[in-house]
Amino acid sequence: xxxxxxxxxxxxxxxxxxxxxxxxxxxxxxxxxxxxxxxxxxxxxxxxxxxxxxxxxxxxxxxxxxxxxxxxxxxxxxxxxxxxxxxxxxxxxxxxxxxxxxxxxxxxxxxxxxxxxxxxxxxxxxxxxxxxxxxxxxxxxxxxxxxxxxxxxxxxxxxxxxxxxxxxxxxxxxxxxxxxxxxxxxxxxxxxxxxxxxxxxxxxxxxxxxxxxxxxxxxxxxxxxxxxxxxxxxxxxxxxxxxxxxxxxxxxxxxxxxxxxxxxxxxxxxxxxxxxxxxxxxxxxxxxxxxxxxxxxxxxxxxxxxxxxxxxxxxxxxxxxxxxxxxxxxxxxxxxxxxxxxxxxxxxx
Numbered sequence: 002x003x004x005x006x007x008x009x010x011x012x013x014x015x016x017x018x019x020x021x022x023x024x025x026x027x028x029x030x031x032x033x034x035x036x037x038x039x040x041x042x043x044x045x046x047x048x049x050x051x052x053x054x055x056x057x058x059x060x061x062x063x064x065x066x067x068x069x070x071x072x073x074x075x076x077x078x079x080x081x082x083x084x085x086x087x088x089x090x091x092x093x094x095x096x097x098x099x100x101x102x103x104x105x106x107x108x109x110x111x112x113x114x115x116x117x118x119x120x121x122x123x124x125x126x127x128x129x130x131x132x133x134x135x136x137x138x139x140x141x142x143x144x145x146x147x148x149x150x151x152x153x154x155x156x157x158x159x160x161x162x163x164x165x166x167x168x169x170x171x172x173x174x175x176x177x178x179x180x181x182x183x184x185x186x187x188x189x190x191x192x193x194x195x196x197x198x199x200x201x202x203x204x205x206x207x208x209x210x211x212x213x214x215x216x217x218x219x220x221x222x223x224x225x226x227x228x229x230x231x232x233x234x235x236x237x238x239x240x241x242x243x244x245x246x247x248x249x250x251x252x253x254x255x256x257x258x259x260x261x262x263x264x265x266x267x268x269x270x271x272x273x274x275x276x277x278x279x280x281x282x283x284x285x286x287x288x289x290x291x292x293x294x295x296x297x298x299x300x301x302x303x304x305x306x307x308x309x310x311x312x313x314x315x316x317x318x319x320x321x322x323x324x325x326x327x328x329x330x331x332x333x334x335x336x337x338x339x340x341x342x343x344x345x346x347x348x349x350x
Contacts, residue, residue, distance in 0.1 A: 002089070002110065003028040005061040007046065007054075011037050012095040013067035016122065019097075020065060023121040030061075051076045063089035063105075063114055070101060077104065084108055084141075085154065091115045097122025106130045107141045131165045137183045138164060140202055140218050147178070149204065149220035150256045156216045160200045163216075169197050171215075174204035176222050206257035206344070208249075221256040224345045226285075228319025229263045229273060230305075232337035237275035240338060244276065247333045247340040259345060260285050262322035264292065264314050285322040292317045300332075319343035 004026045008014045014033045021029050032044045032053075046053050054076040058064075066073045070092045081087055081104065089111035090104035100118035102111040112128050119126040132139035139161050144151050151157065164170055164183060171189040172182070182188075186202075189195065191211055201217040203210055206225055227244050248255055261277045263270075265286040277284045292311045298320075301312025315332045319341045327346035332339050 002026055002062040002114075003060075004063045004065065004114075005030050005032060005057060006065045006067065007032045008037070008067040008095070009034060009046075009050070009072075010068070010095055014043075016067050016093070016095055016097055017065075020118065020121055024117055055080060058088065059086075061088055063091070063110060065091045065093060065114070065118060067093050067095050069094075070103065073103065085151075089114050091118055093118055093122070093124070096124075098124045099127050100124055101127040102129065106133070107139055108145060110145075132161055138180075138186065140164075140220070143178075143180075143202075144220050146180070147176070147204075147220075147222070149222055152219040152221065152256070153217060156200070156218045159216045160202060160218050163199050168199040171195055171198040171201045172204075173201070175206065176204055176224070178204075206253050208254050209252040221254050223257060223259040225253060225257045225259055226319045226322040226343040226345060227258060227261045228315040228317070228322070228332075228341040228343065229261055229267075229276075230314030230318075230339040231263075231267070231270070231272065233270070235270075235272045235337055237272045237279065239336070240272045240276040241279050243333070243335045243338045243340045244280070246335075247330070247342060250333065251330050251342065253330075253342065255280065258282050260322055262287065262318035264289065264309070264311075264318060266309075285318075287318050287321050291321055295320060299329075315339040315341040316343075323347070 006017045006020055008017045014037045017031045021031050030044055032046050035045045038045060058080045073092050085108055087105045087109055089109035091111055091114050092101045092103050100115040102115040104111060106112045112133055115126040140157050167185050170186045172186050173189050173191055198215060201213055201215050203217060204220045206222055258280050260282050262285040263273055265288050267273055268286050289311050295317050296312050299313050299316040306312040316329060320326050320329060320343050323343045323345035324347035325345060326343045328344040330342035332341035
């Protein structure tokens with residue numbers, strides 16, 4: 002987390018120095034009024050405070066304001082956009098007695114940040130989100146913990162409210178969840194009767210999930226690897242289109258793509274590099290020797306063997322890139338592009 006700490010008094014500045022030293026963030030900037038600056042690394046709050054906050058608000062992942070909560074509310078209220086993108090905001094008094102999670106409690110990480118501030122100062126974290134107060138589960142927190150992307154975000158509030166109120170929620174998952182579930186969250190199969198459920202949470206990489214007449218939130222695990230082989234000079238649009246087509250043919254979500262994998266001789270191939278940027282996933286490269294050790298497990302091509310000295314690229318690269326490969330979707334061939342998919346069954350897949 003890239004963190005900004007702002008203080009308007011000498012006492013606040015002293016607490017800010019302590020927090021910079023104690024919190025586990027290397028990217029923490031302390032902003033103070035010019036008359037309180039004593040160290041080169043300390044930054045100055047320039048100009049009117051509200052205007053200064055506006056200039057830096059979306060340049061940081063989290064904020065600790067050491068000042069009165071009212072000042073902070075007035076400063077950030079015109080800047081709040083969406084809980085999915087708003088930074089974490091914690092307000093703490095200059096004695097460190099109370100650390101208030103003000104904005105971005107779940108997805109922004111403000112609840113956790115407030116608890117760390119309180120631990121550092123010997124004070125108390127003030128958490129007001131209902132799921133935390135009632136010691137139950139929030140869907141958006143579960144998604145953040147497990148690295149899942151959220152679909153149907155408009156239903157998250159409904160599902161969280163139902164969980165807090167003790168209503169029965171059905172949970173279908175294709176990955177392991179290593180946490181205790183609240184008693185009103187029931188694990189289900191896709192064909193189970195859901196007469197008593199008031200909502201559903203579905204954790205799956207598939208796009209062909211059944212349609213239910215219940216409020217639902219779909220969470221997408223990052224567990225798909227796209228193995229790609231291509232002729233030299235293939236453009237990004239062709240490669241992106243091929244990957245999308247293979248995902249669609251297998252009823253799999255783009256949002257579950259975890260990485261793109263290929264042979265290391267393609268490390269400078271612009272089309273593949275741009276495709277990884279488009280999907281916002283890392284590129285993984287494997288040598289001929291890596292591939293040669295497992296290529297016999299896949300259908301190879303004599304033409305590819307003649308050109309590269311190995312008989313296939315897409316399937317073995319997808320397999321190698323998965324920490325725990327549990328399924329391979331057979332390669333699909335396009336005009337000079339081959340794409341295969343692997344499912345990574347590792348816990349952090």
